Amino acid sequence: MTERTVKKSIKELSPLDVYKLLPRITPPCAECGEKNCMAFAVKAVTREVALEKCAPLLTEKYKAEYAQLRDLLAPPVKEITVGIGDRSVKIGGKAVQYRHEFTYHNPAPIAIDIADEMSDTQILERVKAIEGFRYNYIGRILKLDMIAVRSSSNDPSRFGAVVQKVAESTTLPLILCSFNPEVIEAGLKTVYTNRPLIYAATENNWSKMAELALKYDCPLVVHVSEDLRMLKSLVKTLVEYGVEDLVLDPGTFVGKGLASTINNFTMIRRSACGGDKLLGFPILGASIAAWKERTEPKELLMWEEACLASILLSRYADVLVMHSLEGWVILPNTIWRFNLYTDPSKPVSVEAGLKIFGAPNEDSPVMITTNYALTFFTVESDIRSANIDCFLIVVDTGGLSVESSVAGRYLTAEIITEVLRKSGIEEKVKHRYLIIPGLAARLSGEIEQLSGWQVLVGPRDSSGIPTFLKDRWPPKKE
């Protein structure tokens, strides 16, 4: 393996590069479901279709082309699978350094730690809490993904027993953490068929850890603090040893060390995207480091961990080990992770117009909002989860939220009056009551004057819509 092979990045790759390696059978066999090889090539480049969909390519005849194509389309950051079956997680697989270049893949799994010196009750409670974490964010359920069992005891039999206990009570993928190969093996013996991630090989234990990774066929984290040359050397050694599935840990430091942590993560990712294969592996971030030898009040350490986690997620961590399980620490980070991994080309505004929810009739409520994507998705999710039958008028505010568009005069009484006329709502309902967002309350008098509709000032946040309608709809005649 050369350290610096110049390969086209995903931004430079053209469908022609792929096309010329495809079978190009005439007439097209269309076994993949596409019209022809060019259509297939286009989708392969944008990663909409997997190469394996092309049946002829998988035959002996095209073995060389298949291998070439796999190499051509492989992301600069290798994708590593931890766990098996339904509950496995994928780590890495990033095609680019910056989010705006191409959708980031494989949202960084968040692993919560369990120490082997915790009591059985503590362990079971913690597993339950990790599995039970749920948050409904604009219609998507956010969850935690993994458990990192760490050996604070450094006692193999204790670790083995705790790993077994954890594995019996959860199907979440595991990270087994110790620098002692004997401890790791004690854990691996009971759970290796579940393909846990081993943490970690170091300058001191690498050959024993490599043996374990090979023997039990599990992925391995390589840990060298703040020395990328040594980290890379160790990767080179392990790859040569035959361990192919690696994760990199250059160390997570807090306080004054945070600058170097950010720089190390950034240098690794930029090098990988520039073609450095030895650094082309996922990065492990450990916000749990905020808890190291600290005597401050717990809330402060949680606070620090919440901040550190968001920094690591933003600067290229592909998997994150955390200790805090408090909702206010986890929530901002699971939401930010969700956001970071969305399609960057998704527009900031949605189509304006009249939207219909459920099966509204001529007596159903009429509400109004703006076409900023997040405003619309939030309102939409709140209406749907409460199963409300209603009409929602989405005003084109140039993608501004309610507050900004009222302040900047993109949502005015004049504009609302015009939209009411043009939307066709006046034919759909027989009443003339308009529910406006609480944040647009100051427009209500003017709207009534100009449009002839009566205004009901709704809640400031759309989560209040169900209660609002229960109390105020149908409106009482004055």
Add this chain to the structure above:
Amino acid sequence: MANNNRNQEDKGASIKLGPKILDLLRKIGEIELENVEINAEEIEIWIPSLSPAILQQVPPSPEIVRGKPTEILKAEFKPPIQTYSGKILEVKLGATKSEGGSRGKTLTIGGERSPAFYLFEETQLNPPIVSVDVFDTEVSLPKSIRTHVQEVLGDPAAWAKLAVDKFNADAVTVHLVSTDPLIKNASARDAARTIEQVLQAVDVPIIVGGCGDPKKDVEVFQKVSEVAAKERVMLSSLTPDMAEAGILGDVCKAAKDNGHVVLAFTALDLNRAKELNRRLYEFLPKESIVMDLTTAALGYGLEYSFSIHERARLAALAGDNELQHPTLSGTTNAWAAREAWMKMGAEWEPRELRGPIWETVTALVLLLAGVDIFMMMHPAAIRTVKDVIKNISGLSHTRREDTDWISIRM
């Protein structure tokens, strides 16, 4: 020159997948591809798009029989340093006595020659700063913020003093909300008096925030510019709406004549940001322009803000001279997210921490994207962001103990 600008614009505005294939397809009639025959019909179906992808595995390297290494094989590592043709302009806020103002000290932002905190490439010249929000009238504030400013509500001068003395504000932003025709419609003269009072109460640089109504803001900014002459305040903000209404020149002239800085605001759209900057260049020196590209709250569009700031900064460093301005984040917008202020179940408590962590995370993410100045409110968020800036603005070379979190006993 015009041509050059156009190229830069293309680069800045559209960093998309596969730009090269477009050129290639355009010229398809003229070129011969090595050993490839394509018929025209096949080409038409190629539509550039960014789509959810199915990524593929690196193929296992061919089996080579080799001995297992017995010692660590040395590899070389060179920091992946790039060179940038562009540089961010430095903008100075505030003016001291010797400069004709009355500030205790001035602040300089910008000047970056590489992406944010890429210390392996460049040292951080001017660390980002925090300006604390102050309102000239009673506004509705989330409870966890209100607690900290209860005593000074409605008194912008006292509030500004609190922000500097207690919250360690680098600068203060006075939001003249009372001037909004839909709220109190306070006069430009009243607004100017408020600014004078704040200038007397504190000696840090001042940012003057309008109400959002373009016409009223121009009127207020003109008056404020005069009474605060030579103080080098920043007017927040100048918008494309002012340009459309034909009143941008008026406010720019007032800013220039009195030596102030302006904040150019656009809503998550780099092309509009560039367009507005071009209009501003007609009236103002480039060193007096800061950009606000819009800050959306965490959970409420922060990813758009994050990517637009990264794009703007990378384009600027690559040479786009219409984006080479320092940037500002209205981080207080974080409180627009329901998770920041709403009462939720017991498992999400305490709200007193959930709110400020929302503001903090919103700031940290944008700090990493290159923002130079943050408008903030909650004292805990302000302190944390200032601490993080201090910690990541310089590499500390003292040898640290290895980060062993495996053995921590909580």
